[in-house]
Amino acid sequence: MSKMKLGVNIDHVAVLREARRVNDPEILQALFVACGSGADQITIHLREDRRHIQDVDAKNIIQNSSVPVNLECSINTNILNIVCKLRPHRATLVPEKREEVTTEGGLDVFGYEEEIRYSVEQLHDSIIPVSLFVDPTLLAMEKSRELGAEMVELHTGTFANLFAMLHSSLPYSNHSVKELELPRYELSERLEKSIEDIKNAAKHAKKIGLEVAAGHGLNYHNVHEMMKIEEIIELNIGQSIIARSVFSGLADAVKEMKRLTTRS
Numbered sequence: 584m585s586k587m588k589l590g591v592n593i594d595h596v597a598v599l600r601e602a603r604r605v606n607d608p609e610i611l612q613a614l615f616v617a618c619g620s621g622a623d624q625i626t627i628h629l630r631e632d633r634r635h636i637q638d639v640d641a642k643n644i645i646q647n648s649s650v651p652v653n654l655e656c657s658i659n660t661n662i663l664n665i666v667c668k669l670r671p672h673r674a675t676l677v678p679e680k681r682e683e684v685t686t687e688g689g690l691d692v693f694g695y696e697e698e699i700r701y702s703v704e705q706l707h708d709s710i711i712p713v714s715l716f717v718d719p720t721l722l723a724m725e726k727s728r729e730l731g732a733e734m735v736e737l738h739t740g741t742f743a744n745l746f747a748m749l750h751s752s753l754p755y756s757n758h759s760v761k762e763l764e765l766p767r768y769e770l771s772e773r774l775e776k777s778i779e780d781i782k783n784a785a786k787h788a789k790k791i792g793l794e795v796a797a798g799h800g801l802n803y804h805n806v807h808e809m810m811k812i813e814e815i816i817e818l819n820i821g822q823s824i825i826a827r828s829v830f831s832g833l834a835d836a837v838k839e840m841k842r843l844t845t846r847s
């Protein structure tokens with residue numbers, strides 16, 4: 584089996600910082616802790632609305648990271664110009680909608696074919712390899728190859744949601760109430776199909792010369808399913824790692840403040 588690379592998405596640390604507009608928690612500290620704890624890659628998303636990572640964060644992270652930085656971005660011209668100047672180790676093109684809570688679904692590689700082709704060329708001109716964040720379908724693999732990408736990142740959101748619905752005490756997002764009303768056997772069938780789709784897409788992508796990553800909604804409960812798919816060589820994970828870190832760190836944080844606020 585090939586080695587799996589873990590890309591740690593640290594956007595969520597910037598979400599917390601931006602909620603108060605202070606420099607706490609510090610994004611560079613998150614970078615150093617993640618790198619020092621085994622992350623093989625750092626993933627960040629420079630969104631058009633700058634709701635978390637800012638331009639200066641991207642610059643500092645790329646300059647200071649001891650591991651490759653995978654910069655996610657949309658196909659917006661202004662953003663692409665910035666990304667070309669930042670020169671990350673790789674750019675991952677993702678769809679972006681202003682009103683979304685997080686990236687919902689893969690890139691529409693058919694609807695925006697020409698725009699994506701142009702974006703890939705622009706990034707290649709700046710010697711930046713490109714990954715496309717796409718839904719796990721054979722047609723999307725074919726199209727990604729044709730558009731000139733070196734890599735695809737398979738969107739695992741559908742799988743993650745179905746997995747969480749079946750194990751209902753687990754966190755999930757983006758579910759529809761309609762799906763929650765489905766009988767368990769049907770949820771189970773859909774989950775199996777979502778895993779098959781990822782498997783088939785990964786196999787096909789590798790066969791036609793694409794590297795394969797996967798991400799979105801992966802967590803401590805469901806990640807083992809992705810580990811079984813040997814064509815997947817990289818996972819990008821954010822929310823669950825940062826969420827876990829709150830509880831693995833909260834006790835110490837409270838104890839330290841209690842110590843500082845105790846009068847003898």
Ligand code: PXP
Binds near residue numbers: 677797800822
């Ligand atoms: N990969 C891509 C392309 C993403 O857009 C995201 C979400 O920012 C992730 C991976 C990480 O997803 P999550 O935060 O659900 O682990």
